[in-house]
Amino acid sequence: MALVDWLWILHPVLAVVLIYPLTGIVIRLAMQTRSRRLKTAKPPPTVGRNHSDLGRWLAAAVVGLVIVAFTVVIARHAPLDQFQGGFARAGTLLLVLIGTLLSFGALSIATAPGLRLAFALITWAGVLGLGAQPEVWRLSDDPLSPAFWQFHYWSGVAVVGLMLFSLGARPEILRDLRLRRLHVTANRLAVLVFVAQGVTGTRDLLEIPLSWQKPTIYACNFELRTCPPPAQ
Ligand code: HEM
Ligand code: HEM
Numbered sequence: 001m002a003l004v005d006w007l008w009i010l011h012p013v014l015a016v017v018l019i020y021p022l023t024g025i026v027i028r029l030a031m032q033t034r035s036r037r038l039k040t041a042k043p044p045p046t047v048g049r050n051h052s053d054l055g056r057w058l059a060a061a062v063v064g065l066v067i068v069a070f071t072v073v074i075a076r077h078a079p080l081d082q083f084q085g086g087f088a089r090a091g092t093l094l095l096v097l098i099g100t101l102l103s104f105g106a107l108s109i110a111t112a113p114g115l116r117l118a119f120a121l122i123t124w125a126g127v128l129g130l131g132a133q134p135e136v137w138r139l140s141d142d143p144l145s146p147a148f149w150q151f152h153y154w155s156g157v158a159v160v161g162l163m164l165f166s167l168g169a170r171p172e173i174l175r176d177l178r179l180r181r182l183h184v185t186a187n188r189l190a191v192l193v194f195v196a197q198g199v200t201g202t203r204d205l206l207e208i209p210l211s212w213q214k215p216t217i218y219a220c221n222f223e224l225r226t227c228p229p230p231a232q
Contacts, residue, residue, distance in 0.1 A: 002211050011069040022058050059163035070130040077135035100126025120168035127160050152200040155193050162190040
């Protein structure tokens with residue numbers, strides 16, 4: 001495999017090796033936290049703290065995972081000397097990338113509610129801004145079309161939003177019953193989205209040819225599902 005193919009699989013590898021095991025642990029600790037609060041079982045008192053601490057890592061890992069996907073998709077869409085928009089656009093995108101990461105760092109350490117809300121929104125806006133680039137392939141932007149719901153992109157950025165919400169609202173989830181309920185509902189949805197991402201991501205991986213196969217595969221007609229006859 002060429003270096004560029006290894007770059008393509010960096011995002012799926014991180015998802016499989018890091019995100020999904022971590023999600024499993026966070027969900028297990030979430031269930032223990034809830035059963036401890038409802039007194040239906042007696043897990044150790046540390047489960048809430050552990051859930052919240054590993055939840056922070058999960059949120060950071062999901063943001064990192066999506067940023068890696070965008071960086072690879074945008075940087076490897078065409079040879080670097082043919083980069084659409086040249087150095088000016090590449091520099092702007094790099095600034096957005098750095099700003100998004102800095103904003104996420106600030107969100108992790110901010111304590112004032114207003115600052116947490118602002119940094120969560122800026123981080124999400126940065127992710128959406130990078131995802132809106134023409135190099136990032138989207139089947140549909142219309143939520144009323146079935147293609148929208150089958151697509152890896154929108155659910156990916158949605159789950160980033162859900163993670164940022166949990167991270168930003170951590171103190172309130174601890175204190176306020178309404179936000180705790182909202183957190184549980186939002187993250188039930190997040191668990192479904194993680195499963196959907198596993199399905200659509202694996203599908204996408206199957207559809208992307210290795211770099212040396214691309215000239216032949218992209219000569220095929222994807223609508224009619226036909227390919228030119230192979231050369232002798
Ligand atoms: C897969 C993702 C997640 C799921 C399914 C989940 C679910 C839950 C559940 C069921 C509870 C217990 C609620 C109760 O006692 O009624 C909880 C508590 C909590 N969660 Fe999450 N959560 C997730 C991710 C996160 C993330 C990313 C963070 C933040 C970084 C977070 C922060 C918290 C906090 C601070 C509490 C309160 C802990 C305590 O009571 O000591 N969670 N979560
Ligand atoms: C937490 C789980 C995941 C999230 C949030 C996520 C999110 C994303 C996002 C936002 C993109 C960029 C948009 C796009 O090109 O479609 C992307 C690309 C991609 N993801 Fe994931 N992903 C996850 C898991 C996975 C898994 C498990 C796989 C495969 C095993 C995978 C395979 C891919 C591939 C191959 C691409 C590039 C697709 C393309 O170029 O069209 N992802 N992912």
